[in-house]
Amino acid sequence: MHRSWKIGFGIFFLLVLALTFLEANEPEPLNMSPSYSGKDKIPLGTFAFFESWKEIREIEQINQPPFEFLEKEESPEGIYFFLNDYLVFDDNELNKVLDWVSQGNTVFVSAGYIGKNLLDTLNLEARTDLRNTDFKSRPGLKIKNSRENFKLNFDIEALIFTKTDSLEHNVLGTTVFTEEPLEKKPNFVQTSFGKGKIFVHSTPEAFSNYFLLQQENYQYAEMVLAYLDPNKVLLWDNYYKSGKSFYSSPLYYLLGNKALKWAYYFVLLATILYLIFQGKRRQRPIPIIKFPENKTYDYTRNIGNLYLEQGRYRELTLKKIDLFLDYIRNQHRLSTQELNSEFEEKLTAKSGNSKNETRELFSKIRQLRAQENISKEEFLQLTRAIASFKNLKNGKPGRQA
Structure with missing residues (x-):
């Protein structure tokens, strides 16, 4: 609890005590409520x-x-x-x-x-x-x-x-x-x-x-x-x-006595204050659980930028080819162990691309795999060809992976 809160609570409590003391010592007003009971000594009792x-x-x-x-x-x-x-x-x-x-x-x-x-x-x-x-x-x-x-x-x-x-x-x-x-x-x-x-x-x-x-x-x-x-x-x-x-209620006897009545009010007030401040103090904080963020894209981008800065285009090209083959396995359910003509025909049928485009793309992939040195231009050409293969089906925009 902050110091200002403690001071404010102390002033409030002293004020309540002062008001209670003044109220308790104030003479009771004349009770003119009708009773007519033979046991009541009030003005309208009998x-x-x-x-x-x-x-x-x-x-x-x-x-x-x-x-x-x-x-x-x-x-x-x-x-x-x-x-x-x-x-x-x-x-x-x-x-x-x-x-x-x-x-x-x-x-x-x-x-x-x-x-x-x-x-x-x-x-x-x-x-x-x-x-x-x-x-x-x-x-x-x-x-x-x-x-x-x-x-x-x-x-x-x-x-x-x-x-x-x-x-x-x-x-x-x-x-x-x-x-x-x-x-x-x-x-x-x-x-x-x-x-x-x-x-x-x-x-x-x-x-x-x-x-x-x-x-x-x-x-x-x-x-x-x-x-x-x-x-x-x-x-x-x-x-x-x-x-x-x-009277059958115990509260009648309790509230009928002035000292007991104010003691009862003090107990109620103390109980309420205890529940408010002590309960707040002992309540365990509920932690805020954040959903884990997907850092895959950021990681891949950082690795790619690192390779580009170092001019390691062959490694980038091979990783690009591996990711593309993984896409084919997941998207078209085809095995990529043998990239032969039979594979190209099946992929052409499932992907919706033309036969020439598919043959040219995999011819380029086999060529780049065999090369020791790959230029930046060759890497970019492969990237555009793979993107075109994924995004076009029979000359129309297709589903992007």
């Missing part, structure tokens, strides 16, 4: 509400879907309490819950969004009301026959019931948006179903830690719960909760 209520009445926690819980042959009697930011039953589950209510039981639902099938069953209509007075939407909450107005101290989108029937529904609570004049919208309704009752409440934030621990707001929850029979067992739903009451 730890304070659940623990205080558990001390004054019997509560059974239900960790399975209502359909499975009520499927039992001897389903318990009591009050099924649903509290979440949204609640949507499928049709089969809703029918199971309504059958259970019609037998004389009670269901309490508090959610900011309620499934349409439940609202249709109860003949209710709802819409979200958001008031932007001074860029805030913080409604007050009132209970029937009470003068108290419990003010929410954070912004919400209030769900109100726009259609109620005095013969079917008993409005128990309202949402108050302004002081003068008072503008009230129903947010807490009771209706009868068979032998039982269904309570629908559209402001679950009223049971959150953030609301109950402010001033005297706990009194609102007490007024709401006063409508529930204290002698019945309370079935606290843990299944329909945005915040889970239990």
Whole structure:
């Protein structure tokens, strides 16, 4: 690794360490995500509400879907309490819950969004009301026959019931948006179903830690719960909760602890850096294999130039003749041991050259073989004759060897 790379990597690593240190020591922002779990102490958890209520009445926690819980042959009697930011039953589950209510039981639902099938069953209509007075939407909450107005101290989108029937529904609570004049919208309704009752409440934030621990707001929850029979067992739903009451993943416990979370991130970062730099260092270079070059032509040309410079024309001529005879053996499949008239006739037939040309060429070859001294001109004449023999067939250009 080059020195500049090492310096750059060192600066990058120190920067990551500095950013990690600053991030780890920064105070965690307020977690306003909805949970409504009885074990969560975050603002929109219900730890304070659940623990205080558990001390004054019997509560059974239900960790399975209502359909499975009520499927039992001897389903318990009591009050099924649903509290979440949204609640949507499928049709089969809703029918199971309504059958259970019609037998004389009670269901309490508090959610900011309620499934349409439940609202249709109860003949209710709802819409979200958001008031932007001074860029805030913080409604007050009132209970029937009470003068108290419990003010929410954070912004919400209030769900109100726009259609109620005095013969079917008993409005128990309202949402108050302004002081003068008072503008009230129903947010807490009771209706009868068979032998039982269904309570629908559209402001679950009223049971959150953030609301109950402010001033005297706990009194609102007490007024709401006063409508529930204290002698019945309370079935606290843990299944329909945005915040889970239990976690099966080991990463939840690891990432839930701040120190363990940053240690885990450091291990991941170190592993990635190790794979990048150590893997690159140990990788064996792949050699570039070049195809061997054919140097035959260059070698032959160099030898020929050497012979020409030294004037060794006889040696050049004999080599030229040998190469030509080798060409005949490979190209025309003829034996060149006897260069007689029979050989010339066969070569004439196979090569396509005229009989006179073939006879003159081999007559010249036999003559030059017998000579002791060969001039440059004679060597060039032989070269041209052989080239003409190879390249012409019956007076036309032939295939070049």
